[in-house]
Amino acid sequence: MAFVTWFKRNLVVIAGLLTLAYLLLPNVVVTVFSFNKPVGRFNYAWQEFSADAWTDPCGVADLCGSLALSLQLACWATLGATALGTAIAFALARYRFRARGAVNALIFLPMAMPEVVMAASLLTLFLNLGAQLGFWTILIAHIMFCLSFVVTAVKARVMSMDPRLEQAAQDLYAGPFQTFLRVTLPIAAPGIAAGALLAFALSFDDFIITNFTAGSTVTFPMFVWGSAQRGTPVQINVIGTAMFVVAVLLVLLSMVIGSRRTKSRA
Amino acid sequence: MTNGTGGDVRLTGIGKTYGSFTAVHPLDLTVPQGSFFALLGASGCGKTTTLRMIAGLEEPTRGTVHLGDQDVTRLPPYKRPVNTVFQSYALFPHLDIFENVAFGLRRRGIKSVRKQVEEMLDLVQLGEQARKRPHQLSGGQQQRVALARALINHPQVLLLDEPLGALDLKLRRQMQWELKRIQTEVGITFVHVTHDQEEAMTMADQVAVMNAGRVEQLGTPADLYENPRTTFVANFLGTSNFIEAGIEGASGPDVVLRAGDGRLVLPRERCRTPATPGAKVLAGIRPEKISLTHADDADSVPEGRNRITGTIADAAFTGVSTQYVVDSPVCQEFAVYVQNVDRDPRLVPGARVVLHWNPAHTFGLDAAQDAAAGVEEAA
Amino acid sequence: MTTLTEAPPPLTPTAPEPAPPRRRGRLTPYWLLLPGLLWLVVFFALPMIYQASTSVQTGSLEEGYKVTWHVATYWDALTAYWPQFLRSVAYAAAATVLCLLLGYPLAYLIAFRAGRWRNLIMVLVIAPFFTSFLIRTLAWKTILADGGPLVGALNTLHVLDVTNWLGWTAGDRVLATPLAVVCGLTYNFLPFMILPLYTSLERIDGRLHEAAGDLYARPFTTFRKITFPLSMPGVVSGTLLTFIPATGDYVNADLLGSTDTRMAGNVIQTQFLRVLDYPTAAALSFILMAAILVMVTLYIRKSGTEDLV
Numbered sequence: 001m002a003f004v005t006w007f008k009r010n011l012v013v014i015a016g017l018l019t020l021a022y023l024l025l026p027n028v029v030v031t032v033f034s035f036n037k038p039v040g041r042f043n044y045a046w047q048e049f050s051a052d053a054w055t056d057p058c059g060v061a062d063l064c065g066s067l068a069l070s071l072q073l074a075c076w077a078t079l080g081a082t083a084l085g086t087a088i089a090f091a092l093a094r095y096r097f098r099a100r101g102a103v104n105a106l107i108f109l110p111m112a113m114p115e116v117v118m119a120a121s122l123l124t125l126f127l128n129l130g131a132q133l134g135f136w137t138i139l140i141a142h143i144m145f146c147l148s149f150v151v152t153a154v155k156a157r158v159m160s161m162d163p164r165l166e167q168a169a170q171d172l173y174a175g176p177f178q179t180f181l182r183v184t185l186p187i188a189a190p191g192i193a194a195g196a197l198l199a200f201a202l203s204f205d206d207f208i209i210t211n212f213t214a215g216s217t218v219t220f221p222m223f224v225w226g227s228a229q230r231g232t233p234v235q236i237n238v239i240g241t242a243m244f245v246v247a248v249l250l251v252l253l254s255m256v257i258g259s260r261r262t263k264s265r266a
Numbered sequence: 267m268t269n270g271t272g273g274d275v276r277l278t279g280i281g282k283t284y285g286s287f288t289a290v291h292p293l294d295l296t297v298p299q300g301s302f303f304a305l306l307g308a309s310g311c312g313k314t315t316t317l318r319m320i321a322g323l324e325e326p327t328r329g330t331v332h333l334g335d336q337d338v339t340r341l342p343p344y345k346r347p348v349n350t351v352f353q354s355y356a357l358f359p360h361l362d363i364f365e366n367v368a369f370g371l372r373r374r375g376i377k378s379v380r381k382q383v384e385e386m387l388d389l390v391q392l393g394e395q396a397r398k399r400p401h402q403l404s405g406g407q408q409q410r411v412a413l414a415r416a417l418i419n420h421p422q423v424l425l426l427d428e429p430l431g432a433l434d435l436k437l438r439r440q441m442q443w444e445l446k447r448i449q450t451e452v453g454i455t456f457v458h459v460t461h462d463q464e465e466a467m468t469m470a471d472q473v474a475v476m477n478a479g480r481v482e483q484l485g486t487p488a489d490l491y492e493n494p495r496t497t498f499v500a501n502f503l504g505t506s507n508f509i510e511a512g513i514e515g516a517s518g519p520d521v522v523l524r525a526g527d528g529r530l531v532l533p534r535e536r537c538r539t540p541a542t543p544g545a546k547v548l549a550g551i552r553p554e555k556i557s558l559t560h561a562d563d564a565d566s567v568p569e570g571r572n573r574i575t576g577t578i579a580d581a582a583f584t585g586v587s588t589q590y591v592v593d594s595p596v597c598q599e600f601a602v603y604v605q606n607v608d609r610d611p612r613l614v615p616g617a618r619v620v621l622h623w624n625p626a627h628t629f630g631l632d633a634a635q636d637a638a639a640g641v642e643e644a645a
Numbered sequence: 646m647t648t649l650t651e652a653p654p655p656l657t658p659t660a661p662e663p664a665p666p667r668r669r670g671r672l673t674p675y676w677l678l679l680p681g682l683l684w685l686v687v688f689f690a691l692p693m694i695y696q697a698s699t700s701v702q703t704g705s706l707e708e709g710y711k712v713t714w715h716v717a718t719y720w721d722a723l724t725a726y727w728p729q730f731l732r733s734v735a736y737a738a739a740a741t742v743l744c745l746l747l748g749y750p751l752a753y754l755i756a757f758r759a760g761r762w763r764n765l766i767m768v769l770v771i772a773p774f775f776t777s778f779l780i781r782t783l784a785w786k787t788i789l790a791d792g793g794p795l796v797g798a799l800n801t802l803h804v805l806d807v808t809n810w811l812g813w814t815a816g817d818r819v820l821a822t823p824l825a826v827v828c829g830l831t832y833n834f835l836p837f838m839i840l841p842l843y844t845s846l847e848r849i850d851g852r853l854h855e856a857a858g859d860l861y862a863r864p865f866t867t868f869r870k871i872t873f874p875l876s877m878p879g880v881v882s883g884t885l886l887t888f889i890p891a892t893g894d895y896v897n898a899d900l901l902g903s904t905d906t907r908m909a910g911n912v913i914q915t916q917f918l919r920v921l922d923y924p925t926a927a928a929l930s931f932i933l934m935a936a937i938l939v940m941v942t943l944y945i946r947k948s949g950t951e952d953l954v
Contacts, residue, residue, distance in 0.1 A: 015750035026784035088681040097678070114889055117893060117931075120913055147684060147685060167350075175344050178344075243777070244775055
């Protein structure tokens, strides 16, 4: 009886943790299989333990090259989308202007459009213009679809900012440029950082739009896609695991530093 | 930045409209240098807009702002020798207390700010908190940071926009004295916007009561309270009772009024409407000026006092005083405050009473206005 | 403008849009908008127009294409590929419902029951994003492998008999069946459901639960009458953020499915990148877009949150 009561009270916790397990199961599998020594070309069935792939992560042709290309693309796309998106977000949050509705719609639509539709239409444009598919077409596409997400993240932050803060800066002898540099920008920074991080993640992990605009260029997701047809090297799991671990460690580290800081200040 | 003499704030014909809405009707106002000046009014009366036009945060639609001899109407806020304590403070959340206070000095290119900032933080008793962030301070402490951040620049005028609005009652009382002390100490002109009449009267040398974008009356707190010129001022500052009366005629320095079957006397210089016999007038009297005598003792009321009879409808004991509501033929719900010195046990609801007061305390207002104007705004 | 625009990950609280304050520089907003909007016009809006024109062209790759207003392409595409479109909608709808059922308890757990574990669980929800989604989807091939422990367990428990009868699985396989594809879609878009749900749940004042309890509501009644209605903005934006990309997805159908589970996205991809039949591909793409817009509009109407778009 006590168990039934406990179970009823914690039903939502149990269900939630099961969902969490569902979300994390593939990452566990990826990690475990990074130590596999598969027979044949595909790494889908467990054979025996081996750390070979970890000692030689670039041991597969083109893998590390595609990884480097993806990182490079993600950096430039983040830079571009953050710069353009932040400017739009400030205009939307801080100024009145004509055709506000149309601007909002243009920001909103790319997020509400299935990727394959955007990808297909972008390819139509590039083909019509006779553009050479490759690094630059991918970069253009990535900046395009990351832009809206940056705008959303930055705008939310700027909107929640008290306009009196900027007035206070002006009242305290800061001209428009100083006000922007010393007050507006630092306060909007977390929003800009969030937008940039999101843009980086979206660009780095994008497959569908890249697949249409890449031509014969191979990014890391495209390498993984190709390997799903030709044979999956264990090194893919090594890189997947490493990215997961680094990301979790970075987040935990920033959380620890954040809580230390508030504690020491309190 | 204070330049000795001629540092008055002069608003000349200043007005502000947004589209078809007039926030501030053209007004003239002079704030003498070194005074503590309050703009008092309900929300939406135009007081904050007026303040922001002095700060340069709002561009006036018409008129000019002078600081001393300098016309600052077209100057942006960061070029005016004026600083503001903002409503809810607007402290920079990403800077610590020290940097918040140092902000204005640094923007003016002053390099060594440490000594000044530390002195200023000591003045507002926050020396220990210099390295904390604003959100780690209590409301009262944040208020003092906002004050220090503005005062450190030695502005010609300090503007305060509802500076105590976010504090609880006890802290607010304490800060009222504190602000008054600091103002006396630094001698800077303070212009203070508030909707709290008690706050304005406690602190300010001069109060401008604003209503619907206009200044209703300007004067010292005591003058506004004793000689209100409109029913709005009479009701917004404290409580007033109004008796609609007809003018019978003059008698020496007084005006004689008829209300119901009684007769009231009003000093002529306190009558704001021409004393033409037959005209209507609103005779006002503050609740604490009235004495209450049980009807059985009516004969003990001295001659020469204004008197009215009625029945006690309600009595509320508040400690210092008892607040009675009296029904009388000439005025429903007459408010009377009686100090609890010698309480008459017969004065309970239902008792017949005589209300009487010194005629000199009566004031007469134009009967054309609404006797209840300002009652709700003051609530 | 909308909850949807405010809500995509990482979700920042939606704020009502106050009238922006007036500024002195009249042209500044236009200069700020210009580069970004130009980018979107040239690389998002203009391609749509190009695609619209391509869809009514005829010709061949060798001789080139001309606009001939050949609207029949749409009809042909629809007759040839209606099963794939139907499948797209069905799979995406199933995945969306599953995401809601699975995601709600987790969002609720994070918002109300996690206590000091809240941040850690949040990190664990977002962290999988950092491993390429293709790698994680491939991991499902291992989890759902024929003869693997999961499929074995489902077989022993006779779950597969039921799913076989429903037509979701075939024989003693899960891989290469609709179930595998829906499972993959659910997995891939679950965080897009959880984050908006969490954002709107987190904003609910915990005292409302106490007030409901005080007014004789049992826990489930409290949920049904108070919590769920107040979380509606999260439910609506979560379902949109799940349904829209799931409908257009072709990665899950390709990696976890078979030729019998092909979705609209697979067809568009094949037509564009392999068959090189551009007019048909463009028409298909437009049909998909139109279908999604119609469904989303109807859904928003029905859910009574018209201020969404």
